[in-house]
Amino acid sequence: MLHGLSKKSGWIWLAAILILFLLCSYLILSKGTKTYLPYDSHSPSPTGIKAFYTYAEREIEGIQRWAEPPSKLSRSENQVLLMVEPYAVPNQKVMDQYIEYMEQGNTILLLMNNPDSMFALDTTYTEFPSSNGEVFGENSQSFRAQNLSPVRLEAEGSDEVLLKDALGTIALKRQFGQGSLIVSNTPEWITNEGILKEDHLILLLDLIQESDQELNVLLIDEYIHGEHSGSTLTTTYPQWFLLILIQGVLLTVLLLWIRGKRFGPVLVAREESVRFSDENLQALAAWHIKGNRYQDSLSIQAHYLKSAFQEKWGIPLSKEWKDRADHIERNSKTMEPKSVRPFLHDLTNILAKEKITKQEYLFWSKKLDQLRKEVEEG
Secondary structure (H helix, E strand, C coil): HHHHHHHHHHHHHHHHHHHHHHHHHHHHHHHHCCCCCCCCCCCCCEEECCCHHHHHHCCCEEEEEEECCHHHHCCCCCCEEEEECCCCCHHHHHHHHHHHHHCCEEEEEEECCCCCCCCCCEECCCCCCCCEEEEECCCCCEEEEEECCCCCEEECCCCCCCEEEECEEEEEEEEEEEEEEEEEEECCCCCCCCCCCCCCCHHHHHHHHHCCCCCEEEEEEEEHCCCCCCHHHHHCHHHHHHHHHHHHHHHHHHHHHHHHHHHCCCCCCCCCCCCCHHHHHHHHHHHHHHHCCHHHHHHHHHHHHHHHHHHHHHCCCCCCHHHHHHHHHHHHCCCCHHHHHHHHHHHHHHHHHHCCCHHHHHHHHHHHHHHHHHHHHH
16 A cells, blocks of 8 residues: 555656656747847848848738748749848859749849859959948939948949949849849848848838839748758747657656666576586586596585685685685684684595595585685675
């Protein structure tokens, strides 16, 4: 009865600990500080672009985030794909897919601090790291804007210069088949901390409207920020579900541990897989018994005991039995000191005999085995 109550109490405590751990983990996950990467459309931090995305949701019906490879982009016309500061320059295969997307009649708006090597664009470095002043449009219309990029774009003969400042071209438009590429070196305009400064929002909207056709869909490209397909475990399932899943795994492991389950290979006791030391040993023992060679067997047993004395108690193997009395008296816990010397004297005599009887063999074999166990087991 008491054992059952104790076991039940243990389960209650275990359940309470797990529930407490679950609640603490949930609070930590739900209230923990979340970090965002720059130019992330989910990010409310100063370097994010959530403010622009929220604004565009009210103004553009077809806005959405795009986290798939460019090969999956729809080839329908009148789409604008907004790429803000890619974390790395895509390989040529991916670049060709973006170019094919534009050739089908769509527009890519690229905002990148230094777009050199993107879509075969060329740039030049200026003498000044940044500028903060007037920006001029196609009709020499003046705007106020910041530009933190140390580079300026190099326009080709067929390119259309959209924006420039005193240091050079900062936005241009280039045709690709039926579509076009609009590029600007001002990604800071679209960030949460920069979008309402100067005339940044007006300039951004003008760049978006530079598409040759009427805008139907605006896609925010998150694929260039590492959000590849969104099919990972942590993005597919909500945090509360992953938390419960982890707790379930821990609870299962604890239950298996409490019930005595063990993991790993089954280790069979050596005695079950290996015959008692060696068949030769059994054959030798049978030969001694059947041949009445008790003296030989006892001598081997005594010699083994000497080896054990040397290994465990440090008694030299060369010492005679009578010279071992002092060591045995100091170390033995089972033999009385006054019986050690008579024992060694009798043992020396029995070992000196040419033949002994079975009774003598059994008596002295038992004595030596008892002393061997004490020496080996301490």
